[in-house]
Amino acid sequence: MGLYVQYGCGFDAPEGWLNFDASPTLRYERIPVLGRLYTRNKRRFPDNVRYGNIVKGLPGIRPGSCDGIYCSHVLEHLSLIDFQKALSNTYLYLKQGGIFRCVLPDLEQYIGNYSRRILQKDPTASIQFMRETRLGAEQRYRGIINFFRMLGNYEHLWMWDRYSLAEYLSQTGFSGVRPCKYHDAGDPMFKKVESEKRFRNSIAFEGIR
Numbered sequence: 001m002g003l004y005v006q007y008g009c010g011f012d013a014p015e016g017w018l019n020f021d022a023s024p025t026l027r028y029e030r031i032p033v034l035g036r037l038y039t040r041n042k043r044r045f046p047d048n049v050r051y052g053n054i055v056k057g058l059p060g061i062r063p064g065s066c067d068g069i070y071c072s073h074v075l076e077h078l079s080l081i082d083f084q085k086a087l088s089n090t091y092l093y094l095k096q097g098g099i100f101r102c103v104l105p106d107l108e109q110y111i112g113n114y115s116r117r118i119l120q121k122d123p124t125a126s127i128q129f130m131r132e133t134r135l136g137a138e139q140r141y142r143g144i145i146n147f148f149r150m151l152g153n154y155e156h157l158w159m160w161d162r163y164s165l166a167e168y169l170s171q172t173g174f175s176g177v178r179p180c181k182y183h184d185a186g187d188p189m190f191k192k193v194e195s196e197k198r199f200r201n202s203i204a205f206e207g208i209r
Contacts, residue, residue: 002067008074020052094209107159174207
C-alpha cells in the first residue's frame with residue numbers, strides 16, 4: 001500500500017490514511033492526564049490523528065513520498081501567503097504522478113446568492129453574505145476566548161473560485177488540473193477519505209505532480 005496523507009482532517013480520520021490536524025485542541029487532548037480532562041469539544045480527536053501544520057511542514061513526511069494527499073475545507077482558513085506555502089509543501093510531498101484533491105467553499109456561489117438578494121432589494125443581503133462566507137466578525141471576542149479562536153483558525157481568511165484556484169494549482173506545478181466530483185478519483189483510496197456533504201456548495205479540484 002502507498003502513502004496517503006490528509007491534512008486538516010478534524011474528526012474524520014479514515015484508516016489507511018495518515019491524518020494530520022493543526023488544531024490546538026488536539027495538542028491539549030494529548031497532554032498526559034490533563035488531556036483526559038479537556039472537554040472543550042463534545043467530540044475528541046480519534047487516536048490516529050497526528051498534530052501537523054501543512055504550512056510549517058508535516059512531521060515525518062519526506063519529499064516525494066506520497067501517492068495521494070487530500071484536504072477538505074482547510075485552505076480557505078489560510079492567508080494568501082500561507083496558502084501558497086501549503087500548496088508548495090503539498091506538491092513537494094507527492095511522488096511523481098501522485099494525486100492531490102482539495103475541496104473548498106465556492107466564492108462564486110456565495111456572490112451569486114448575494115447578487116440575487118440585491119436584485120430582490122433584500123436588506124439582509126450583505127449580512128447573509130458575511131455570515132455565509134465567514135469573512136466578517138459579528139462579535140469581537142476578548143480574553144481567552146479570542147485567544148482560542150485565533151489559534152483555531154475559525155474564520156475564513158481567503159476565499160476562492162474555480163478560476164483562481166485552478167490558476168494557483170497550475171502555477172505551483174500541478175498538471176492535469178481539473179474540477180472534480182465526489183468519488184470520481186482514479187485512485188480508489190480517495191473513496192475512504194471523501195465525504196459527499198463536504199462537496200456540496202463547494203469547489204473541488206484535482207492536480208497531479
